Amino acid sequence: MTWHDVLVVVLLMAVAAGIIPVIAGVVQYLLVPVHAVKNHLGDAGPYLPRVVVVVPAWNEGAVLAASLERLMGLEYPPDRLRVYVVDDASTDDTPDVVLAKAAEHPGRIVHLRRAQGGQGKAHTLNHGIERALADDWMEALLIMDADVIYRPDSLRKMTRHLADPSVGAVTAFIREGSGKPGTVSKFIGYEYVTAQAAARRAQNVMGAMACLAGGAQLHARANLEAVGGRIDTTTLAEDTFTTFLTQLDGRHVVFEPAAVVLAEEPDSVVALWKQRVRWARGNVQITRRFKKVWFRRPFSSRGAGHRLSSLTFGAIWFSIYLLPVAMTAAALGLVGLYFVAPDIARTTFQSLWWVAVVAYVFITATTLMLDRDTTRRSWVQGLLFPGIGAIVVMLAAWIPGLWEVRIPQWLGVEMSPTAIEVLTLVFYAWTVIAMLSAWLVRWLETLPGGKWPSRFLLYFVGFGPVLCAITLDAYAKQWRGASTAWDKTEKTGRVVG
Amino acid sequence: MTTDDETRAPWAPAAMRREIRADQRSERRLIGIGLIAAVLTGVAIVVRAMIA
Numbered sequence: 250m251t252w253h254d255v256l257v258v259v260l261l262m263a264v265a266a267g268i269i270p271v272i273a274g275v276v277q278y279l280l281v282p283v284h285a286v287k288n289h290l291g292d293a294g295p296y297l298p299r300v301v302v303v304v305p306a307w308n309e310g311a312v313l314a315a316s317l318e319r320l321m322g323l324e325y326p327p328d329r330l331r332v333y334v335v336d337d338a339s340t341d342d343t344p345d346v347v348l349a350k351a352a353e354h355p356g357r358i359v360h361l362r363r364a365q366g367g368q369g370k371a372h373t374l375n376h377g378i379e380r381a382l383a384d385d386w387m388e389a390l391l392i393m394d395a396d397v398i399y400r401p402d403s404l405r406k407m408t409r410h411l412a413d414p415s416v417g418a419v420t421a422f423i424r425e426g427s428g429k430p431g432t433v434s435k436f437i438g439y440e441y442v443t444a445q446a447a448a449r450r451a452q453n454v455m456g457a458m459a460c461l462a463g464g465a466q467l468h469a470r471a472n473l474e475a476v477g478g479r480i481d482t483t484t485l486a487e488d489t490f491t492t493f494l495t496q497l498d499g500r501h502v503v504f505e506p507a508a509v510v511l512a513e514e515p516d517s518v519v520a521l522w523k524q525r526v527r528w529a530r531g532n533v534q535i536t537r538r539f540k541k542v543w544f545r546r547p548f549s550s551r552g553a554g555h556r557l558s559s560l561t562f563g564a565i566w567f568s569i570y571l572l573p574v575a576m577t578a579a580a581l582g583l584v585g586l587y588f589v590a591p592d593i594a595r596t597t598f599q600s601l602w603w604v605a606v607v608a609y610v611f612i613t614a615t616t617l618m619l620d621r622d623t624t625r626r627s628w629v630q631g632l633l634f635p636g637i638g639a640i641v642v643m644l645a646a647w648i649p650g651l652w653e654v655r656i657p658q659w660l661g662v663e664m665s666p667t668a669i670e671v672l673t674l675v676f677y678a679w680t681v682i683a684m685l686s687a688w689l690v691r692w693l694e695t696l697p698g699g700k701w702p703s704r705f706l707l708y709f710v711g712f713g714p715v716l717c718a719i720t721l722d723a724y725a726k727q728w729r730g731a732s733t734a735w736d737k738t739e740k741t742g743r744v745v746g
Numbered sequence: 747m748t749t750d751d752e753t754r755a756p757w758a759p760a761a762m763r764r765e766i767r768a769d770q771r772s773e774r775r776l777i778g779i780g781l782i783a784a785v786l787t788g789v790a791i792v793v794r795a796m797i798a
Contacts, residue, residue, distance in 0.1 A: 278783075279780075281776055281779075281780065282776045282777050282779065282780030282781075284773060284776055285773050285774045285775070285776040285777045286774075288770075288773055290766055290769055290770045290773070291770070293766050294762075294763070294766070295757075295758075295759035295760075295762035295763060297757055324755075324756040324757060325757055326755075326757055401756075402756065402765070405756070405757050405762065405765075406765070406769070409762060409766060450776070506773075507769045507772070606790065606794075607787055607790070607791070610783075610786055610787045610790045611783050611784065611786075611787045614782065614783035614786045614787070615779055615780065615783040618779040618782065618783070619779065647794050648794070648797050
Protein backbone atom coordinates (compact mmCIF):
# COMPACT_ATOMS: atom_id res chain seq x y z
CA MET A 250 0.00 0.00 0.00
CA THR A 251 1.47 3.35 -1.04
CA TRP A 252 1.23 6.66 0.86
CA HIS A 253 -1.27 7.74 -1.80
CA ASP A 254 -3.47 4.76 -0.96
CA VAL A 255 -3.19 5.50 2.76
CA LEU A 256 -4.21 9.13 2.14
CA VAL A 257 -7.19 8.00 0.07
CA VAL A 258 -8.33 5.65 2.87
CA VAL A 259 -7.99 8.42 5.48
CA LEU A 260 -9.99 10.83 3.33
CA LEU A 261 -12.66 8.19 2.72
CA MET A 262 -12.93 7.66 6.48
CA ALA A 263 -13.39 11.40 6.92
CA VAL A 264 -16.28 11.33 4.45
CA ALA A 265 -17.74 8.29 6.21
CA ALA A 266 -17.81 10.36 9.42
CA GLY A 267 -20.22 12.67 7.63
CA ILE A 268 -22.59 9.81 6.84
CA ILE A 269 -22.87 8.65 10.47
CA PRO A 270 -25.21 11.46 11.65
CA VAL A 271 -27.39 10.99 8.56
CA ILE A 272 -27.74 7.26 9.24
CA ALA A 273 -28.36 7.94 12.95
CA GLY A 274 -31.15 10.32 11.94
CA VAL A 275 -32.76 7.68 9.72
CA VAL A 276 -32.48 5.02 12.43
CA GLN A 277 -34.19 7.38 14.86
CA TYR A 278 -37.01 7.98 12.37
CA LEU A 279 -37.38 4.25 11.72
CA LEU A 280 -38.19 3.89 15.42
CA VAL A 281 -41.05 6.42 15.22
CA PRO A 282 -43.62 3.97 13.74
CA VAL A 283 -42.61 1.43 16.39
CA HIS A 284 -44.11 3.84 18.94
CA ALA A 285 -47.50 2.75 17.63
CA VAL A 286 -47.07 -0.55 19.45
CA LYS A 287 -44.29 0.19 21.94
CA ASN A 288 -45.34 3.07 24.13
CA HIS A 289 -46.17 3.65 27.77
CA LEU A 290 -49.92 4.16 27.34
CA GLY A 291 -50.55 0.51 28.22
CA ASP A 292 -49.16 1.14 31.71
CA ALA A 293 -50.87 4.52 32.12
CA GLY A 294 -54.06 4.86 34.17
CA PRO A 295 -56.42 7.37 35.73
CA TYR A 296 -54.13 9.07 38.21
CA LEU A 297 -54.55 12.59 39.51
CA PRO A 298 -51.85 13.42 42.05
CA ARG A 299 -51.83 16.70 43.94
CA VAL A 300 -49.68 18.85 41.65
CA VAL A 301 -47.66 21.96 42.43
CA VAL A 302 -46.78 23.92 39.33
CA VAL A 303 -43.59 25.96 39.69
CA VAL A 304 -43.39 28.93 37.33
CA PRO A 305 -40.06 30.78 37.29
CA ALA A 306 -40.67 34.42 36.41
CA TRP A 307 -38.25 37.25 35.82
CA ASN A 308 -39.92 40.26 34.24
CA GLU A 309 -42.68 38.13 32.71
CA GLY A 310 -45.51 40.62 33.24
CA ALA A 311 -46.39 40.57 29.53
CA VAL A 312 -47.04 36.83 29.41
CA LEU A 313 -47.92 35.68 32.93
CA ALA A 314 -51.59 36.64 33.10
CA ALA A 315 -52.49 34.48 30.10
CA SER A 316 -50.37 31.55 31.31
CA LEU A 317 -51.88 31.62 34.81
CA GLU A 318 -55.42 31.92 33.48
CA ARG A 319 -54.81 28.87 31.27
CA LEU A 320 -53.42 26.94 34.24
CA MET A 321 -56.55 27.76 36.23
CA GLY A 322 -58.62 26.50 33.30
CA LEU A 323 -56.87 23.14 33.07
CA GLU A 324 -59.22 20.17 33.02
CA TYR A 325 -57.80 18.88 36.29
CA PRO A 326 -59.43 18.70 39.74
CA PRO A 327 -59.09 22.27 41.08
CA ASP A 328 -58.45 21.05 44.61
CA ARG A 329 -55.44 19.07 43.33
CA LEU A 330 -53.62 21.89 41.60
CA ARG A 331 -51.59 24.76 43.07
CA VAL A 332 -49.37 27.21 41.24
CA TYR A 333 -46.25 28.74 42.79
CA VAL A 334 -44.97 31.68 40.79
CA VAL A 335 -41.36 32.30 41.79
CA ASP A 336 -40.75 35.95 41.07
CA ASP A 337 -37.01 36.33 40.58
CA ALA A 338 -36.88 39.91 41.88
CA SER A 339 -38.65 41.21 38.79
CA THR A 340 -38.47 44.92 38.06
CA ASP A 341 -41.58 45.05 35.83
CA ASP A 342 -45.23 44.49 36.81
CA THR A 343 -44.79 40.74 37.41
CA PRO A 344 -45.63 40.96 41.16
CA ASP A 345 -48.80 42.98 40.45
CA VAL A 346 -49.94 40.51 37.76
CA VAL A 347 -49.35 37.52 40.04
CA LEU A 348 -50.97 39.10 43.10
CA ALA A 349 -54.03 40.08 41.05
CA LYS A 350 -54.37 36.51 39.80
CA ALA A 351 -53.78 35.15 43.31
CA ALA A 352 -56.66 37.30 44.55
CA GLU A 353 -58.89 35.91 41.76
CA HIS A 354 -57.95 32.33 42.67
CA PRO A 355 -57.33 32.34 46.42
CA GLY A 356 -55.23 29.45 47.69
CA ARG A 357 -54.51 28.20 44.20
CA ILE A 358 -51.92 30.75 43.04
CA VAL A 359 -49.07 31.66 45.38
CA HIS A 360 -46.60 34.49 44.81
CA LEU A 361 -43.07 33.69 46.02
CA ARG A 362 -40.54 36.46 45.65
CA ARG A 363 -36.78 36.09 45.75
CA ALA A 364 -35.18 39.13 47.34
CA GLN A 365 -32.10 38.81 45.16
CA GLY A 366 -32.60 37.68 41.59
CA GLY A 367 -30.63 37.24 38.39
CA GLN A 368 -28.88 33.99 39.34
CA GLY A 369 -30.67 32.03 36.67
CA LYS A 370 -33.61 29.73 36.10
CA ALA A 371 -32.31 26.80 38.18
CA HIS A 372 -31.89 28.95 41.31
CA THR A 373 -35.38 30.38 40.79
CA LEU A 374 -36.87 26.91 40.39
CA ASN A 375 -35.11 25.66 43.51
CA HIS A 376 -36.76 28.40 45.55
CA GLY A 377 -40.19 27.07 44.52
CA ILE A 378 -39.23 23.39 44.77
CA GLU A 379 -37.91 23.86 48.31
CA ARG A 380 -41.23 25.42 49.30
CA ALA A 381 -43.23 22.65 47.59
CA LEU A 382 -41.22 19.89 49.27
CA ALA A 383 -41.61 21.56 52.66
CA ASP A 384 -45.10 20.13 53.13
CA ASP A 385 -46.65 16.77 52.32
CA TRP A 386 -49.44 18.13 50.13
CA MET A 387 -47.48 17.92 46.89
CA GLU A 388 -47.41 14.49 45.19
CA ALA A 389 -46.05 15.65 41.84
CA LEU A 390 -44.34 18.80 40.67
CA LEU A 391 -44.62 20.43 37.27
CA ILE A 392 -41.87 22.77 36.12
CA MET A 393 -42.90 25.10 33.34
CA ASP A 394 -41.88 28.38 31.70
CA ALA A 395 -43.85 31.55 32.32
CA ASP A 396 -44.81 32.03 28.68
CA VAL A 397 -46.08 28.56 27.79
CA ILE A 398 -49.75 27.73 27.36
CA TYR A 399 -50.95 24.31 28.44
CA ARG A 400 -53.77 22.77 26.44
CA PRO A 401 -56.69 21.99 28.83
CA ASP A 402 -56.13 18.21 28.73
CA SER A 403 -52.33 18.30 28.83
CA LEU A 404 -51.65 17.96 32.57
CA ARG A 405 -53.84 14.90 33.12
CA LYS A 406 -52.37 13.33 29.98
CA MET A 407 -49.00 13.68 31.69
CA THR A 408 -50.02 12.57 35.21
CA ARG A 409 -51.62 9.37 33.88
CA HIS A 410 -48.11 7.96 33.30
CA LEU A 411 -47.22 8.44 36.98
CA ALA A 412 -49.77 5.72 37.73
CA ASP A 413 -46.81 3.47 36.95
CA PRO A 414 -44.45 3.83 39.96
CA SER A 415 -41.41 3.05 37.79
CA VAL A 416 -41.93 6.37 35.99
CA GLY A 417 -40.05 9.25 37.58
CA ALA A 418 -40.84 12.05 35.18
CA VAL A 419 -43.00 12.89 32.17
CA THR A 420 -42.57 15.51 29.49
CA ALA A 421 -44.93 16.96 26.89
CA PHE A 422 -44.77 18.09 23.28
CA ILE A 423 -43.77 21.75 23.16
CA ARG A 424 -45.25 23.20 19.98
CA GLU A 425 -44.28 26.62 18.62
CA GLY A 426 -47.49 28.57 19.05
CA SER A 427 -46.90 32.21 18.10
CA GLY A 428 -50.00 33.92 16.75
CA LYS A 429 -48.21 35.40 13.74
CA PRO A 430 -45.01 33.39 13.38
CA GLY A 431 -42.20 34.78 11.27
CA THR A 432 -39.72 32.77 9.26
CA VAL A 433 -37.45 31.84 12.18
CA SER A 434 -40.39 30.85 14.40
CA LYS A 435 -41.78 28.69 11.58
CA PHE A 436 -38.43 26.94 11.18
CA ILE A 437 -38.37 26.32 14.94
CA GLY A 438 -41.94 25.00 14.77
CA TYR A 439 -40.86 22.39 12.23
CA GLU A 440 -37.65 21.66 14.14
CA TYR A 441 -39.68 20.96 17.30
CA VAL A 442 -41.66 18.29 15.46
CA THR A 443 -38.40 16.58 14.46
CA ALA A 444 -36.72 17.05 17.85
CA GLN A 445 -39.75 16.21 19.99
CA ALA A 446 -42.73 14.62 18.27
CA ALA A 447 -40.39 12.35 16.30
CA ALA A 448 -37.15 12.07 18.28
CA ARG A 449 -38.76 11.70 21.70
CA ARG A 450 -41.14 9.04 20.45
CA ALA A 451 -38.05 7.18 19.24
CA GLN A 452 -36.48 7.72 22.67
CA ASN A 453 -39.61 6.29 24.31
CA VAL A 454 -39.07 3.20 22.17
CA MET A 455 -35.37 3.05 23.08
CA GLY A 456 -36.17 3.53 26.76
CA ALA A 457 -33.69 6.41 27.08
CA MET A 458 -34.79 10.05 27.08
CA ALA A 459 -32.35 12.82 26.18
CA CYS A 460 -34.19 15.69 27.77
CA LEU A 461 -37.33 16.69 29.60
CA ALA A 462 -38.51 19.87 27.86
CA GLY A 463 -37.71 22.82 30.11
CA GLY A 464 -41.26 24.13 29.82
CA ALA A 465 -42.98 20.84 30.66
CA GLN A 466 -41.30 18.65 33.26
CA LEU A 467 -43.59 16.68 35.52
CA HIS A 468 -41.81 14.90 38.38
CA ALA A 469 -43.17 12.41 40.85
CA ARG A 470 -42.36 13.59 44.36
CA ALA A 471 -40.30 10.45 45.01
CA ASN A 472 -38.22 11.18 41.94
CA LEU A 473 -37.63 14.78 42.88
CA GLU A 474 -36.47 13.73 46.33
CA ALA A 475 -34.28 10.96 44.87
CA VAL A 476 -32.41 13.40 42.61
CA GLY A 477 -31.62 15.60 45.57
CA GLY A 478 -34.73 17.73 45.86
CA ARG A 479 -33.23 20.47 43.76
CA ILE A 480 -32.27 21.36 40.23
CA ASP A 481 -28.60 21.44 39.30
CA THR A 482 -27.24 24.98 39.16
CA THR A 483 -23.81 24.28 37.73
CA THR A 484 -24.76 23.67 34.10
CA LEU A 485 -26.64 25.58 31.45
CA ALA A 486 -28.85 22.55 30.76
CA GLU A 487 -30.55 21.99 34.09
CA ASP A 488 -33.44 20.14 32.43
CA THR A 489 -31.14 17.63 30.71
CA PHE A 490 -29.18 17.17 33.95
CA THR A 491 -32.35 16.24 35.85
CA THR A 492 -33.42 13.95 33.01
CA PHE A 493 -30.15 12.02 33.21
CA LEU A 494 -30.18 11.84 37.02
CA THR A 495 -33.74 10.48 36.97
CA GLN A 496 -32.79 7.67 34.60
CA LEU A 497 -29.48 6.90 36.30
CA ASP A 498 -31.45 6.50 39.51
CA GLY A 499 -33.45 3.75 37.80
CA ARG A 500 -36.66 5.60 36.98
CA HIS A 501 -38.17 5.94 33.53
CA VAL A 502 -38.78 9.21 31.75
CA VAL A 503 -41.78 9.25 29.40
CA PHE A 504 -42.62 11.59 26.53
CA GLU A 505 -46.38 12.11 26.06
CA PRO A 506 -47.02 13.37 22.51
CA ALA A 507 -50.72 14.00 23.13
CA ALA A 508 -49.96 16.50 25.92
CA VAL A 509 -49.46 19.66 23.87
CA VAL A 510 -47.93 22.81 25.30
CA LEU A 511 -47.68 25.97 23.21
CA ALA A 512 -44.61 28.17 23.48
CA GLU A 513 -43.35 31.38 21.96
CA GLU A 514 -40.00 30.90 20.30
CA PRO A 515 -37.51 33.47 18.98
CA ASP A 516 -38.25 35.09 15.64
CA SER A 517 -34.81 36.45 14.93
CA VAL A 518 -31.55 34.68 14.19
CA VAL A 519 -29.78 36.78 16.82
CA ALA A 520 -32.22 35.70 19.57
CA LEU A 521 -32.15 32.11 18.34
CA TRP A 522 -28.35 32.13 18.41
CA LYS A 523 -28.30 33.38 22.02
CA GLN A 524 -30.82 30.75 23.14
CA ARG A 525 -29.23 27.84 21.31
CA VAL A 526 -25.64 28.63 22.29
CA ARG A 527 -26.85 28.32 25.87
CA TRP A 528 -28.50 24.97 25.11
CA ALA A 529 -25.52 23.66 23.15
CA ARG A 530 -23.05 24.72 25.85
CA GLY A 531 -25.26 22.95 28.34
CA ASN A 532 -25.03 19.80 26.23
CA VAL A 533 -21.23 20.07 26.14
CA GLN A 534 -21.28 20.25 29.96
CA ILE A 535 -23.68 17.30 30.20
CA THR A 536 -21.60 15.18 27.82
CA ARG A 537 -18.53 15.73 29.99
CA ARG A 538 -20.31 15.46 33.34
CA PHE A 539 -21.82 12.08 32.40
CA LYS A 540 -18.74 10.77 30.59
CA LYS A 541 -18.98 7.46 32.45
CA VAL A 542 -22.46 6.86 31.04
CA TRP A 543 -21.64 6.63 27.34
CA PHE A 544 -21.31 3.29 25.55
CA ARG A 545 -20.89 1.19 28.68
CA ARG A 546 -21.47 -2.54 28.82
CA PRO A 547 -23.97 -4.08 29.02
CA PHE A 548 -25.24 -1.75 26.32
CA SER A 549 -28.87 -2.55 27.08
CA SER A 550 -28.10 -1.73 30.75
CA ARG A 551 -31.14 -3.55 32.04
CA GLY A 552 -29.19 -4.34 35.19
CA ALA A 553 -28.21 -0.71 35.60
CA GLY A 554 -31.88 0.29 35.36
CA HIS A 555 -31.35 2.72 32.48
CA ARG A 556 -30.52 2.60 28.81
CA LEU A 557 -28.54 5.79 28.45
CA SER A 558 -25.48 3.62 27.79
CA SER A 559 -27.00 1.87 24.80
CA LEU A 560 -25.21 2.01 21.46
CA THR A 561 -28.21 3.48 19.65
CA PHE A 562 -28.83 6.25 22.18
CA GLY A 563 -25.12 7.09 22.36
CA ALA A 564 -24.83 7.15 18.57
CA ILE A 565 -27.79 9.51 18.28
CA TRP A 566 -26.55 11.78 21.11
CA PHE A 567 -23.05 12.08 19.66
CA SER A 568 -24.35 12.47 16.10
CA ILE A 569 -25.95 15.71 17.21
CA TYR A 570 -23.15 16.69 19.59
CA LEU A 571 -20.44 16.16 16.98
CA LEU A 572 -22.43 17.25 13.92
CA PRO A 573 -20.17 20.23 13.10
CA VAL A 574 -17.14 17.92 13.29
CA ALA A 575 -18.81 15.34 11.04
CA MET A 576 -19.86 17.96 8.48
CA THR A 577 -16.37 19.46 8.41
CA ALA A 578 -14.74 16.03 8.10
CA ALA A 579 -17.01 15.13 5.18
CA ALA A 580 -16.19 18.33 3.30
CA LEU A 581 -12.45 18.04 3.97
CA GLY A 582 -12.53 14.41 2.88
CA LEU A 583 -14.31 15.17 -0.40
CA VAL A 584 -12.16 18.19 -1.27
CA GLY A 585 -9.03 16.21 -0.42
CA LEU A 586 -10.14 13.32 -2.61
CA TYR A 587 -10.89 15.77 -5.44
CA PHE A 588 -7.18 16.62 -5.59
CA VAL A 589 -5.84 13.15 -4.80
CA ALA A 590 -8.23 10.79 -6.59
CA PRO A 591 -10.91 12.67 -8.59
CA ASP A 592 -12.77 9.56 -9.76
CA ILE A 593 -13.08 8.21 -6.23
CA ALA A 594 -14.13 11.70 -5.10
CA ARG A 595 -17.00 11.73 -7.62
CA THR A 596 -18.28 8.30 -6.59
CA THR A 597 -17.92 9.13 -2.90
CA PHE A 598 -19.72 12.46 -3.29
CA GLN A 599 -22.61 10.73 -5.04
CA SER A 600 -22.78 8.02 -2.37
CA LEU A 601 -22.68 10.50 0.53
CA TRP A 602 -25.37 12.73 -0.87
CA TRP A 603 -27.39 9.76 -2.16
CA VAL A 604 -27.76 8.70 1.47
CA ALA A 605 -28.61 12.32 2.30
CA VAL A 606 -31.41 12.36 -0.31
CA VAL A 607 -32.92 9.15 1.02
CA ALA A 608 -32.75 10.54 4.57
CA TYR A 609 -34.20 13.89 3.49
CA VAL A 610 -37.20 12.33 1.72
CA PHE A 611 -37.96 9.86 4.50
CA ILE A 612 -37.45 12.26 7.40
CA THR A 613 -39.25 15.20 5.77
CA ALA A 614 -42.23 13.08 4.68
CA THR A 615 -42.55 11.59 8.17
CA THR A 616 -42.21 14.95 9.93
CA LEU A 617 -44.76 16.68 7.70
CA MET A 618 -47.31 13.95 8.48
CA LEU A 619 -46.64 13.84 12.23
CA ASP A 620 -48.15 17.13 13.33
CA ARG A 621 -50.69 18.65 10.98
CA ASP A 622 -51.03 21.94 12.89
CA THR A 623 -47.32 22.64 12.49
CA THR A 624 -47.30 21.43 8.90
CA ARG A 625 -50.05 23.91 7.97
CA ARG A 626 -47.83 26.72 9.27
CA SER A 627 -44.37 25.48 8.44
CA TRP A 628 -44.48 23.17 5.42
CA VAL A 629 -42.29 25.48 3.34
CA GLN A 630 -39.74 25.67 6.15
CA GLY A 631 -39.93 21.89 6.46
CA LEU A 632 -39.16 21.32 2.80
CA LEU A 633 -36.36 23.89 2.88
CA PHE A 634 -34.99 22.90 6.30
CA PRO A 635 -31.60 21.72 4.90
CA GLY A 636 -31.47 24.82 2.67
CA ILE A 637 -31.98 25.46 -1.03
CA GLY A 638 -28.22 25.10 -1.45
CA ALA A 639 -28.22 21.59 0.03
CA ILE A 640 -31.17 20.63 -2.18
CA VAL A 641 -29.18 21.82 -5.22
CA VAL A 642 -26.25 19.65 -4.07
CA MET A 643 -28.58 16.69 -3.46
CA LEU A 644 -29.89 17.02 -7.01
CA ALA A 645 -26.30 17.16 -8.27
CA ALA A 646 -25.58 13.84 -6.57
CA TRP A 647 -28.96 12.32 -7.50
CA ILE A 648 -28.74 13.22 -11.18
CA PRO A 649 -25.07 13.27 -12.25
CA GLY A 650 -24.24 16.08 -14.66
CA LEU A 651 -27.50 17.94 -13.97
CA TRP A 652 -26.00 21.37 -13.26
CA GLU A 653 -22.79 21.07 -15.29
CA VAL A 654 -24.15 19.47 -18.48
CA ARG A 655 -27.90 18.79 -18.66
CA ILE A 656 -29.31 22.18 -17.64
CA PRO A 657 -26.71 24.17 -19.65
CA GLN A 658 -27.61 21.97 -22.64
CA TRP A 659 -31.31 22.76 -22.22
CA LEU A 660 -30.39 26.43 -22.06
CA GLY A 661 -28.18 26.08 -25.14
CA VAL A 662 -24.98 27.06 -23.33
CA GLU A 663 -21.85 25.26 -22.27
CA MET A 664 -19.99 25.49 -18.97
CA SER A 665 -16.25 26.10 -19.13
CA PRO A 666 -14.00 23.47 -17.50
CA THR A 667 -12.92 26.03 -14.88
CA ALA A 668 -16.54 26.81 -13.99
CA ILE A 669 -17.25 23.08 -13.66
CA GLU A 670 -14.23 22.68 -11.37
CA VAL A 671 -15.33 25.56 -9.15
CA LEU A 672 -18.91 24.29 -9.01
CA THR A 673 -17.71 20.79 -8.16
CA LEU A 674 -15.56 22.09 -5.31
CA VAL A 675 -18.47 24.17 -3.99
CA PHE A 676 -20.66 21.05 -4.01
CA TYR A 677 -17.98 19.01 -2.23
CA ALA A 678 -17.41 21.67 0.41
CA TRP A 679 -21.08 22.66 0.78
CA THR A 680 -21.54 21.35 4.32
CA VAL A 681 -18.80 23.68 5.57
CA ILE A 682 -19.77 26.61 3.29
CA ALA A 683 -23.36 26.45 4.60
CA MET A 684 -22.20 26.26 8.21
CA LEU A 685 -19.87 29.27 7.86
CA SER A 686 -22.55 31.23 5.98
CA ALA A 687 -24.70 31.05 9.11
CA TRP A 688 -22.56 33.82 10.63
CA LEU A 689 -23.35 35.92 7.56
CA VAL A 690 -27.08 35.26 8.08
CA ARG A 691 -26.78 36.54 11.65
CA TRP A 692 -24.63 39.54 10.71
CA LEU A 693 -26.97 40.60 7.90
CA GLU A 694 -29.90 40.59 10.30
CA THR A 695 -28.20 43.17 12.52
CA LEU A 696 -27.78 45.65 9.63
CA PRO A 697 -30.39 48.34 8.93
CA GLY A 698 -32.66 46.85 6.26
CA GLY A 699 -30.79 43.57 6.56
CA LYS A 700 -33.70 41.45 7.77
CA TRP A 701 -35.00 40.37 4.37
CA PRO A 702 -31.56 39.64 2.83
CA SER A 703 -30.86 37.67 6.00
CA ARG A 704 -34.09 35.69 5.61
CA PHE A 705 -33.36 34.97 1.94
CA LEU A 706 -29.90 33.75 2.86
CA LEU A 707 -31.40 31.67 5.69
CA TYR A 708 -33.60 29.82 3.19
CA PHE A 709 -30.58 29.29 0.94
CA VAL A 710 -28.18 28.20 3.67
CA GLY A 711 -30.81 26.22 5.57
CA PHE A 712 -31.92 26.13 9.20
CA GLY A 713 -30.08 22.87 9.91
CA PRO A 714 -26.65 24.32 9.02
CA VAL A 715 -27.42 27.41 11.13
CA LEU A 716 -28.05 25.15 14.14
CA CYS A 717 -24.84 23.33 13.30
CA ALA A 718 -22.92 26.63 13.27
CA ILE A 719 -24.42 27.59 16.62
CA THR A 720 -23.18 24.30 18.07
CA LEU A 721 -19.71 25.10 16.69
CA ASP A 722 -19.89 28.53 18.32
CA ALA A 723 -20.93 26.89 21.59
CA TYR A 724 -17.84 24.64 21.46
CA ALA A 725 -15.67 27.72 20.99
CA LYS A 726 -17.32 29.63 23.84
CA GLN A 727 -17.10 26.62 26.14
CA TRP A 728 -13.44 26.08 25.22
CA ARG A 729 -12.67 29.75 25.86
CA GLY A 730 -14.44 29.47 29.20
CA ALA A 731 -16.90 32.23 28.37
CA SER A 732 -19.32 33.33 31.10
CA THR A 733 -22.02 30.80 31.94
CA ALA A 734 -24.37 33.45 33.27
CA TRP A 735 -27.96 32.52 32.46
CA ASP A 736 -29.17 34.61 29.54
CA LYS A 737 -32.93 34.85 29.31
CA THR A 738 -34.78 34.63 25.98
CA GLU A 739 -37.16 37.58 25.73
CA LYS A 740 -40.85 36.65 25.40
CA THR A 741 -43.60 39.01 24.31
CA GLY A 742 -46.81 37.04 24.72
CA ARG A 743 -47.39 36.11 21.06
CA VAL A 744 -48.67 32.62 21.86
CA VAL A 745 -52.22 31.92 20.74
CA GLY A 746 -53.74 28.70 21.97
CA MET B 747 -68.94 1.93 39.32
CA THR B 748 -67.54 4.54 41.66
CA THR B 749 -68.87 8.01 42.29
CA ASP B 750 -66.04 9.44 40.23
CA ASP B 751 -66.97 7.23 37.28
CA GLU B 752 -70.42 8.71 37.31
CA THR B 753 -69.25 12.29 37.11
CA ARG B 754 -69.00 13.97 33.77
CA ALA B 755 -65.66 15.61 34.51
CA PRO B 756 -63.04 14.88 31.84
CA TRP B 757 -60.75 13.67 34.64
CA ALA B 758 -63.22 11.05 35.86
CA PRO B 759 -61.50 7.63 35.83
CA ALA B 760 -63.76 6.22 33.12
CA ALA B 761 -63.22 9.29 30.93
CA MET B 762 -59.46 9.07 31.44
CA ARG B 763 -59.45 5.39 30.52
CA ARG B 764 -61.39 6.22 27.33
CA GLU B 765 -58.91 8.98 26.59
CA ILE B 766 -55.98 6.58 27.01
CA ARG B 767 -57.58 4.09 24.63
CA ALA B 768 -58.26 6.86 22.10
CA ASP B 769 -54.66 8.05 22.28
CA GLN B 770 -53.45 4.46 21.83
CA ARG B 771 -55.57 4.20 18.68
CA SER B 772 -54.27 7.56 17.51
CA GLU B 773 -50.67 6.38 17.85
CA ARG B 774 -51.38 3.53 15.43
CA ARG B 775 -51.45 6.08 12.61
CA LEU B 776 -47.65 6.14 12.96
CA ILE B 777 -47.49 2.83 11.12
CA GLY B 778 -49.31 4.38 8.16
CA ILE B 779 -47.06 7.45 8.29
CA GLY B 780 -43.96 5.25 8.26
CA LEU B 781 -45.29 3.23 5.32
CA ILE B 782 -46.18 6.34 3.29
CA ALA B 783 -42.75 7.87 3.98
CA ALA B 784 -41.09 4.60 2.94
CA VAL B 785 -43.13 4.48 -0.28
CA LEU B 786 -42.24 8.11 -1.11
CA THR B 787 -38.58 7.31 -0.52
CA GLY B 788 -38.90 4.29 -2.79
CA VAL B 789 -40.53 6.42 -5.49
CA ALA B 790 -37.64 8.89 -5.27
CA ILE B 791 -35.14 6.06 -5.73
CA VAL B 792 -37.04 4.65 -8.74
CA VAL B 793 -37.32 8.10 -10.36
CA ARG B 794 -33.59 8.54 -9.90
CA ALA B 795 -32.92 5.17 -11.52
CA MET B 796 -35.10 6.16 -14.49
CA ILE B 797 -33.47 9.58 -14.97
CA ALA B 798 -29.81 8.73 -14.34
